[in-house]
Amino acid sequence: GNSVTQMEGPVTLSEEAFLTINCTYTATGYPSLFWYVQYPGEGLQLLLKATKADDKGSNKGFEATYRKETTSFHLEKGSVQVSDSAVYFCALRDYGQNFVFGPGTRLSVLP
Amino acid sequence: DGGITQSPKYLFRKEGQNVTLSCEQNLNHDAMYWYRQDPGQGLRLIYYSQIVNDFQKGDIAEGYSVSREKKESFPLTVTSAQKNPTAFYLCASSIYSHLRVGETQYFGPGTRLLVL
Numbered sequence: 178g179n180s181v182t183q184m185e186g187p188v189t190l191s192e193e194a195f196l197t198i199n200c201t202y203t204a205t206g207y208p209s210l211f212w213y214v215q216y217p218g219e220g221l222q223l224l225l226k227a228t229k230a231d232d233k234g235s236n237k238g239f240e241a242t243y244r245k246e247t248t249s250f251h252l253e254k255g256s257v258q259v260s261d262s263a264v265y266f267c268a269l270r271d272y273g274q275n276f277v278f279g280p281g282t283r284l285s286v287l288p
Numbered sequence: 289d290g291g292i293t294q295s296p297k298y299l300f301r302k303e304g305q306n307v308t309l310s311c312e313q314n315l316n317h318d319a320m321y322w323y324r325q326d327p328g329q330g331l332r333l334i335y336y337s338q339i340v341n342d343f344q345k346g347d348i349a350e351g352y353s354v355s356r357e358k359k360e361s362f363p364l365t366v367t368s369a370q371k372n373p374t375a376f377y378l379c380a381s382s383i384y385s386h387l388r389v390g391e392t393q394y395f396g397p398g399t400r401l402l403v404l
Contacts, residue, residue, distance in 0.1 A: 211392070220292075220378055220395035221331075266330065268393075275321070275346075276393050280330040 179204045181267050181279035189285045196254040198282045200241075200267035203248065208269040210234075210243055210250040215264045215281070224252075224265070257286045290315045292396035294379050299401045301366065301373060309364045309399045311379030319384035320362035321393070324348060325376040334377075337362055338384045366401060374403050 184199040202208065209228040213221040225234030230245035241252045250267060267279040292313045301307045313320065319338050323331040333346030337356040351370025356362055362381075366373045377399045383391040 213395075218398070218400075220294075220397045221380075222395070223392050226392065270391075270393075275333060275336060278331045283328075 179208070179269060179271055179274060179277045181269055181277055183265075183267050183279035183282050186264075186281070187283040187285055189287065190257055191287050192259055193256045194286075196252070196257045196261075196284070198252040198265055198267075198284070200250045200252065200279060201248050202250065202267075202269050204269055204271050206271045208271040208274075210241070211268040211270070211276075212239070212241055212250070212252050213266040213268060213278075215266065217263075221266060257284070259286045259288050262286045292379060292381055292394055294377075294396035294399050296399060297397070299399055300404050301401060302404050304368045306365055306367050307401065309366070309377055309379075309401070311362045311364065311396060313360055313362075313379075313381045313394075313396075315381055315394060316359070317381035317383055317394075318359070319382050320356070321380040321382075322346075322352075322354065322362070322364045323378045323380065325378060325398075331378065334364065373401055376400050 180203045182201050211226045212224040214224045215221045225236040227234040227243035233242045239254045241250050262285050264281045264283045266281045268276050270276050295310045321336045322334040332348050334352050335354040337343035343356050353365045379396040380393045382393040
């Protein structure tokens with residue numbers, strides 16, 4: 178079945194550092210890929226998405242590129258802020274299927 | 289403003305008691321979902337519904353029940369058969385279409401259930 182794997186957390190960075198959170202997937206079809214963010218005590222919010230190979234999703238300085246050849250969708254940000262501290266979930270959705278979420282990666286940004 | 293509301297924000301359950309979590313959406317979405325999130329864990333699918341009066345079990349449906357009598361409402365009941373109900377419960381909705389795989393899933397703010 179479909180699955181999503183994310184890098185183990187927690188990830189701790191200093192403010193203005195470069196962020197990469199790895200995400201790889203297994204899917205039988207041609208899924209759409211998503212990154213969601215969850216702040217403490219809240220629901221998940223869509224951060225960005227890509228619906229086909231080589232698409233780049235971007236939002237609030239975050240970017241991720243849909244790489245079909247490596248089945249990856251790594252999240253990057255050039256300069257993180259304390260306010261980016263949250264849990265980040267990679268997810269996929271395939272045709273006729275429900276969403277599949279990764280286990281989440283907790284990011285802590287120190288001032 | 290369109291969105292998903294969940295109530296209550298915190299819910300306490302006594303031993304042997306059934307409790308119901310509310311989820312309402314005004315996004316005109318066909319599909320609705322319930323997830324359970326344990327501390328430091330990802331999301332696990334409890335139940336989902338793609339149309340009114342129809343719903344399907346997810347990965348961890350035992351000890352839970354749902355109904356879908358209206359398009360905008362998808363309440364979740366945590367029954368006394370669920371022996372470890374303490375968790376954060378998230379409701380979500382989306383457009384349902386086999387062809388529109390890029391449609392986003394939108395989430396409510398969550399309900400935290402605690403056992404007394």
